[in-house]
Amino acid sequence: MEVVVLVIHLILALALIGVVLLQRSEGAALLSGGGSMTGRPAVSPLGKVTWALAIAFITTSIALTIIAAANSEGASVVDRLGAPAPAETDTTDLPSGADLLPPTGGDAPLTPPRAD
Numbered sequence: 001m002e003v004v005v006l007v008i009h010l011i012l013a014l015a016l017i018g019v020v021l022l023q024r025s026e027g028a029a030l031l032s033g034g035g036s037m038t039g040r041p042a043v044s045p046l047g048k049v050t051w052a053l054a055i056a057f058i059t060t061s062i063a064l065t066i067i068a069a070a071n072s073e074g075a076s077v078v079d080r081l082g083a084p085a086p087a088e089t090d091t092t093d094l095p096s097g098a099d100l101l102p103p104t105g106g107d108a109p110l111t112p113p114r115a116d
Contacts, residue, residue, distance in 0.1 A: 002067045009060040016053040022046060 023046050 002064070002071070005060055005063050005067065009057070009064060012053055012057045012060060016050070016057055019046060019050050019053060023050070 023044075
């Protein structure tokens with residue numbers, strides 16, 4: 001079921017891209033002042049197809065989200081892969097936190113040496 005919806009989703013995405021690219025660009029009319037400056041342009045048949053494809057695309061997106069949520073079952077990805085959990089690392093040979101601190105006032109000079 002998920003594969004069928006995914007294939008339909010991909011076909012809708014490609015069709016939506018194609019239909020949008022086929023439409024006439026009217027953005028330049030706003031910059032140059034040309035064209036009709038009415039409040040609402042007439043809806044072309046290509047515009048209706050774009051709306052239909054967009055609604056179908058959103059519907060398949062929601063369907064894929066619902067299917068993925070149903071298949072998740074709250075399990076970890078590692079559990080589903082069947083991979084063993086990483087082994088605990090031995091931390092006995094690591095330096096202590098005090099060794100990682102910057103030097104204190106007694107250890108370092110107050111002023112840096114001059115570069116003469």
